[in-house]
Each structure stands twice: as C-alpha cells, then as structure tokens.
Amino acid sequence: MSSEGLHAPRERLSKETLAMHQAITSLMEELEATDWYRQRADDCDDAELKEILLHNMREEIEHAAMALEWLRRRNPDFDRQLRTYLFTEGDITRIEEAHD
Template sequence: MSDYHEPAESLSEKARSLTRALNSLKEEIEAVDWYNQRYDVEKDKSLKNILKHNMEEEMEHACMTLEWLRRNMDGWDNELRENLFKEGEIGHH
C-alpha cells in the first residue's frame, strides 16, 4: 500500500519529503492518543508515570515535525500564526 495518491515517480523530492513528514505527524499524534488511553486506565503508579513520559515524548516528536512543516510547506506558517496561542473562542479570530 502506498502513501501516495499520485504516482511516486511523478512527485518531486520535496513532495515526497512532505508526505513523509505529514505521515509522521499523523503517527505521532496517534501514539499520543494510545499512550493517553493507557495512562487513563492504568492503576500501577510506576507504569502510569512511564506511560505519561512516553506520551509527552510523542508530543515533542509531533511538535518537532509540525515545526519542520511550518518551515518547509507553504501555508503552515501563516495558519499557525493565525490560529495558535490566541485568547477567546477557537475559530473566531
């Protein structure tokens, strides 16, 4: 199964790199969700702490990838500046 919707050989190297980054971002966010669910139900405090640590590392990875996208894919910088770290209702800027 391919990550591409167009023939890979037709895509530029930049487009292929962007696809790798976008897929990595999806995977990191999915990992945050998995660790969060495990953390939520875990009773053993020691394991719970490990799961929280793992979740926070996945958040770091997601943020690093998002920053790479901001620097390398048109549109991300503007959208992040317009939508992050604002007060008030989300979506009403």
C-alpha cells in the same frame, strides 16, 4: 505504482511533495501514539507504569511538535495558518474573521 499512503505514483511526485508526505505521515503517527499512551495511562492501575506511559506520551508530543515546526518552516501555507491560530486567546472559530 503508488507507495502505501501515496495517492499518486511516486515517480510523478516532486522531492518536496515526498518530504512533506513523510513529515505529515510522521506527525499523524506521533499524534496517534500520543493518544494510545494517554488511553493506556488512563486504563493503568499501576502508578509507576502510569507515569512511564505519561512520560512516553509527552515524548510523542515533543516529536509531533518537531514535525509540525519542520512543516511550518518549509511551507508558506502551514506557516500562515499556524501563525494565525496558535498561541491565541478567545474563540478559535472567530480568529479567521479578525484576519479578513
């Protein structure tokens, strides 16, 4: 039987696949939390609470960045794509053409 979020039975998945799943799931959760905090901050009328919510949002961004870096270090496909697209200038959709 598959665990929640897994699309194949856990016992048929490698340890590497399970670790990648954990990292990807964590990344998704951190990005979702970032969105929640940003929305709450935008909706908040109390200036001090707004700053706390924005602080929390930035913490979630930090966590997302750490998970993304873990993925990049362990998966050549993530590494290649992130090296291609991150920290670039210009039209993002044209970067791939420059690498072909």
